[in-house]
Amino acid sequence: MTVKEIQSISAVFISHTHIDHFSNFDGIFRHQIGSGEKVVICGPANIHQQVEARLKSYTWNLIDENAIEYEIREIVSEKEINIYKIHPPYWTLEFIKTQDFLFEDEYVNVDFAILDHKTDSISYLFKEKDSVTFNENGSGFRKGKWISELKTAFGNNDQGKEIEIEGTVYKASDWFHLLTNNPGYKLGVIMDHAACEENYEKIKAVFEGADLVYIETFYKDTDQEFAKINYHSFASASGKIMNECRVKEAVPIHFSRRYTETDQEEIETAFYTAFQKD
DSSP states (O other), X not given: OOHHHHHTOOEXXXXXXXXXXXXXXXXXXXXXXXXXXXXXXXXXXXXHHHHHHHHHTSOOTTOXXXXXXXXXXXXXXXXXXXXXXXXXXXXXXXXXXXXXXXEEOSSXXXXXXXXXXXXXXXXXXXXXXXXXXXOTTSSOSOOOHHHHHHHHHHHTTOTTOXXXXXXXXXXXXXXXXXXXXXXXXXXXXXXXXXXXXXXXXXXXXXXXXOSEEEEEOOBOGGGHHHHHHHTOOBHHHHHHHHHXXXXXXXXXXXXXXXXXHHHHHHHHHHHHHHHSOO
């Protein structure tokens, strides 16, 4: 990523804090500090303490307290998200509250599953909010604020809502046929997880029908004993669970460093065979 792209980030989502998944955090906050913005950090249990430790390991005598603010959201359970704030130069954690959802803004809301990787490993589903389009040529009326009122009534299923159009009052439901609901795009990221039924039930509960999912596929099928020992997934297991979730597109990622390019091709072949199996 470029420095400009890093500085435009408003939220960071961390699966777990094994070194290969957390070591690049320093490079991110290095370029964010000084922006004066609030950045949200989401992650597993104890993420607030680990972020605090990373920040406190450096000297910040040239940075003032308004340089940035981090809001850390610690995922304790499916309905227990602890919120903390922390800012320079002393990086003292402040507990704010506990809430029952992880993240939502005007564009997206984020669901998650807490998977077992011999530690909590958070998988995330980024759900773009649904949009409503209006058939401009179907009504015969001029554009006006009545269209936004109609969309609001449609979103709330308020069929009896009265809407005035060019001096005449109509029921909103009279014009619902001019609107189309467009489901938001669903993008998933499933990182390190054990290939076990408990994890699969959690994955299916969150990622069913997603448009695109990137999923950890660390080992070849022939090395699935290593996968079991190290709480990782393997090629056909990752492909199979994506098939069971009926996701539209799935991409295997995060292969073991021990593998050659040929090994990675073997993983991809086994993954897509299992994913595409009817």
